Amino acid sequence: MSALLQTEALDKHYGGLHVTAGVSLALEEGEIHCLIGPNGAGKSTLFKLILGAVLPSGGRILYAGEDITNLKPFQRIRRGMSVKFQVPGIFQALTVRQNLAIALQHHLARAHLDREIDRLLEFLGLHAAGLQRASELSHGQKQWLEIGMAVALKPRLLLLDEPTAGMSPDETHATGELVRSLNRAGVTVLAVEHDMEFVRQVAQRVSVLHLGRIFAQGSMQEIVADERVAEIYFGETRYD
Numbered sequence: 081m082s083a084l085l086q087t088e089a090l091d092k093h094y095g096g097l098h099v100t101a102g103v104s105l106a107l108e109e110g111e112i113h114c115l116i117g118p119n120g121a122g123k124s125t126l127f128k129l130i131l132g133a134v135l136p137s138g139g140r141i142l143y144a145g146e147d148i149t150n151l152k153p154f155q156r157i158r159r160g161m162s163v164k165f166q167v168p169g170i171f172q173a174l175t176v177r178q179n180l181a182i183a184l185q186h187h188l189a190r191a192h193l194d195r196e197i198d199r200l201l202e203f204l205g206l207h208a209a210g211l212q213r214a215s216e217l218s219h220g221q222k223q224w225l226e227i228g229m230a231v232a233l234k235p236r237l238l239l240l241d242e243p244t245a246g247m248s249p250d251e252t253h254a255t256g257e258l259v260r261s262l263n264r265a266g267v268t269v270l271a272v273e274h275d276m277e278f279v280r281q282v283a284q285r286v287s288v289l290h291l292g293r294i295f296a297q298g299s300m301q302e303i304v305a306d307e308r309v310a311e312i313y314f315g316e317t318r319y320d
Contacts, residue, residue, distance in 0.1 A: 082108065082109055083106040083107060083108060083109070083142070084107055084108065084109040084110075084143065084144060084236065084237060084268050085105075085106070085107040085130065085141070085142070085143055085237060085268075085270065086104075086105070086106045086107070086141070086142040086143075087103050087104060087105045087126075087129070087130070087139065087140075087141050087142075088104055088139050088140050088141075088142070089102045089103070089104055089138065089139040089140075090102070090103040090104070090105075090126070090129060090136050090138070090139035090140070090141065091103075091136055091137045091138035091139050092122075092125055092129060092134065092136050092137050093137045098292050099122050099125040099292055100122045100125055100126050100129065100136075100292045100293075101122075101291070101292040101293050102139070102293065103122075103126060103139070103289075103292070103293065103294055104294065105126075105287060105294060107237075107268065107270055108268075108285075109268055110263070110266070110268055111263075111268060111269075111284045111285060112259065112260070112263050112268075112269040112271070112282050112283055112284050112285075113269065113270050113271070113283065113284065113285050113286070113287065114270075114271050114272075114273055114279045114282065114283040114285075114286045114287070115127075115270065115271065115272045115273075115286075115287050115289060116272075116273060116274070116276075116279060116286060116287070116288055116289070116303075117288050117289035117290055117295070118290065118312060121289040121290050121291065121292070122289055122291070122292040122293075123272045123289050124241070124272070125292075126289065127239065127241055127272050129141065130239065130270070131153055131156065131161070131163055131239060132148070132151055132152055132153040132155070132156050133153060135149075135150065136149065143156065143159060143161065143237070144159070144160075144236070146159070157235075160235050160236035160237060161235060161236070161237045161238075161239065162230045162231060162233065162235035162237070162238050162239070163230060163238075163239040163240075163241070164223075164226050164227050164229075164230040164238070164239070164240050164241065164243060165226075165241050166241045166242040166243075166245050169226060170214045170222055170225050170226050170229070171214060172213070172214050172215040173213060173214075173215065174213065174214060175210065175211050175212060175213055175214070176201070176206055176209050176210050176211070176212055176214055176217070176225055177197055177201070177210045177211065179214055179225055179229060180197045180200055180201070180225075180228060180229060180232060181193060181197060182229075183228075183229040183230075183232040183233070184196060184197065184232050184233075187232075187233055196232075197210075200228045200231075200232060201228075203228070203258075203261070204224045204225065204227070204228045204258070205224065205254070206221060206224060206225060206228070209221065218251075219246050219247065219251075220247050220248065220251030220254070220255070223243060223244075223247065223251075223255065224254075224255070224258065227240075227243065227255075227258060231262060231267065234267075235267060236266075236267070236268060237267070237268045237269075237270065238262065238267050238268070238269050238270075239270050239271075240259070240269060240270070240271040240272070240273070241271075241272050242272055242273055242274060243255055243259070243271060243273065243278075244256075244273065244275045244278045245274075247275075249277070252275055252277065252278050253277075253281065255278070256278050256281035256282045259271070259282050260281075260282055263282075269282075271283075279300060280300050283299075283300050284299075285297065285298065285299065286298065286299070286300055286303045288303060288309055288312075290312050295308070295309070295312065296308065296309050
């Protein structure tokens with residue numbers, strides 16, 4: 081495998097406060113990589129730097145070998161990146177089908193639109209809800225709809241910001257299976273997540289961020305066995 085996304089000594093500071101400090105992270109093509117860490121570790125800032133929502137104070141970001149450090153978010157999306165934020169950004173007053181149509185309308189011929197929407201609804205487990213208003217969906221269904229909108233354009237890299245926040249255990253597991261299916265279809269995934277059962281279910285590699293730096297990295301088994309990680313993140317709780 082080769083690195084699809086790479087950050088090199090990525091730094092973001094506001095005055096004397098270093099939110100990320102020299103973060104070097106490589107995301108391999110075809111993997112599911114989870115980013116975890118305690119509150120205030122810098123996860124959200126690193127996510128925004130990768131997306132281009134904020135610009136770094138130092139370092140650089142490479143995507144498919146191209147330096148994208150100073151590109152705007154829409155330019156990164158055009159290169160095959162897509163994002164699903166923690167709070168669903170769906171159109172509540174529109175139907176589920178209409179939401180997916182909006183995501184697809186400028187990128188697919190009208191003759192093929194209904195077929196692709198049907199395919200996405202089936203994949204998301206939302207086929208029976210296609211004509212419902214998005215506002216009528218459960219919280220988990222809203223999250224799945226936004227994942228569908230994010231992957232409608234068949235991205236090469238999908239960024240997920242706490243995709244299971246507020247979900248029941250069953251919804252969390254279903255989301256994990258959805259992510260694994262996307263990965264099997266060729267999508268590389270970087271997920272910021274707090275739910276350790278979800279991380280255990282999907283992650284092929286895990287990076288732990290602490291005080292703006294990469295603190296530990298490895299498989300889930302290696303991370304939970306690391307006593308240093310247990311101290312800063314897991315406390316007394318073990319996930320063996």
